[in-house]
Amino acid sequence: MQHSISDQHGITVVVLEGELEVSEAPALRDLLGSLVAGPQSRVLLDLGQVSFIDSSGIGVLIGAHRRAEEAGARVGLAAPNAGVRRVFELTRTDRVLRIYDSVPDGVAALGA
Amino acid sequence: MAVSDTFLLTSELARIADARHWATGHASGAGFSEDAVWAVDLALGEALANVIRHAYGGREGEEIRIALTIDAERLVLEIRDSAAPFARELFRAEPLDPLRTGGYGLQLIDELMDNVVYTSADCGGLIRMVKLRNA
Numbered sequence: 001m002q003h004s005i006s007d008q009h010g011i012t013v014v015v016l017e018g019e020l021e022v023s024e025a026p027a028l029r030d031l032l033g034s035l036v037a038g039p040q041s042r043v044l045l046d047l048g049q050v051s052f053i054d055s056s057g058i059g060v061l062i063g064a065h066r067r068a069e070e071a072g073a074r075v076g077l078a079a080p081n082a083g084v085r086r087v088f089e090l091t092r093t094d095r096v097l098r099i100y101d102s103v104p105d106g107v108a109a110l111g112a
Numbered sequence: 113m114a115v116s117d118t119f120l121l122t123s124e125l126a127r128i129a130d131a132r133h134w135a136t137g138h139a140s141g142a143g144f145s146e147d148a149v150w151a152v153d154l155a156l157g158e159a160l161a162n163v164i165r166h167a168y169g170g171r172e173g174e175e176i177r178i179a180l181t182i183d184a185e186r187l188v189l190e191i192r193d194s195a196a197p198f199a200r201e202l203f204r205a206e207p208l209d210p211l212r213t214g215g216y217g218l219q220l221i222d223e224l225m226d227n228v229v230y231t232s233a234d235c236g237g238l239i240r241m242v243k244l245r246n247a
Contacts, residue, residue: 022161023126054157055216062212083150090223091216 003031011042011107017049020057028057032064032075039072044106048079053087065097074098078106115142115182123164123174123193132157135180135189142182144245151224152187152243158217159191159239167195167237186226187243194236 001018012035020028035043045061047053061077068075076098080088088094100106119134121127132153139149160176168174179190221228227242 019129021157022128023124052153054154054161055220056161058216059212086150087154087220090220 001027005035008044008103008107009111011044011110013044013046013103013107015046015049019052020050020060021052021054022056025056025060029060029063032060033067036064036068036071036073036075041068041071041073042076042110043068043074044076044078044100044103044110046078046103046106047081047084048103050080050084053080053084055087055091058087058091058093061097062093074110076100076106076110078103114184115180117180119178119180121160121176121178122172123168123176124172125161125164128157128160128164131160131178135178138180138182139187139243142187144187144243148187148243148245148247152189155221155224155241155243156189156191158221159189159241162217163191163193163195163237163239167193169195185245187245189239189241191239191241192233192236194234196237 001016001020001024003017004015006013014031014035018024032043035041064075078100079102080099085094085099088097088099098109100109115138117138119131121131135156136149136153139152144152163176164170175194177192179192181188221241225241226244226247229240231238231240
């Protein structure tokens with residue numbers, strides 16, 4: 001898994017690339033932990049180049065979402081491919097995660 | 113055309129991706145649908161993670177053997193370890209809590225594959241998973 005970080009209108013946009021799978025989960029957890037620093041944090045994960053996610057990746061995203069919400073911050077997910085979106089659906093996590101069709105949609109929603 | 117192959121790995125989480133890619137290569141080459149290949153990919157990864165984390169308790173260096181067979185109707189994966197057999201019946205099928213951070217793997221396997229059996233073989237655990245070609 002590789003990542004790059006930019007700022008778009010005050011939103012921290014993280015482009016993730018590769019597979020969010022079990023052996024990458026600790027690195028993803030550390031990355032998200034460092035980015036969600038307080039109630040002002042607005043982090044959007046661009047999943048457009050993520051080819052695969054497993055239950056460990058889902059667990060990290062749910063943990064980050066939960067910690068962010070508790071802190072008054074926001075973590076969103078943008079542009080998942082069909083397979084990634086289906087894992088959200090199978091685990092019912094699509095009901096609680098903030099998932100947007102595109103990065104501009106996510107930036108607009110998190111900045112509102 | 114029938115396919116039969118085996119893949120050996122040691123019980124490190126970082127080895128799972130190689131096993132997944134091996135299996136999906138065979139499934140794609142045998143003409144399984146993109147959706148079926150995706151299901152095999154995810155289910156195998158989840159099963160191997162369970163073996164490493166739970167059957168072996170996170171111990172590295174233990175052997176896991178995967179046998180794959182494909183015929184006109186189905187793809188079969190048999191995952192053998194040398195740890196205690198996994199008691200699937202001890203894990204009740206409970207509604208998924210979408211805010212929990214773990215425990216999704218078994219339910220995913222059940223939903224993705226057409227038949228899954230947890231049993232024992234050769235003093236170890238055996239997970240047998242079947243994906244039908246035209247389910």
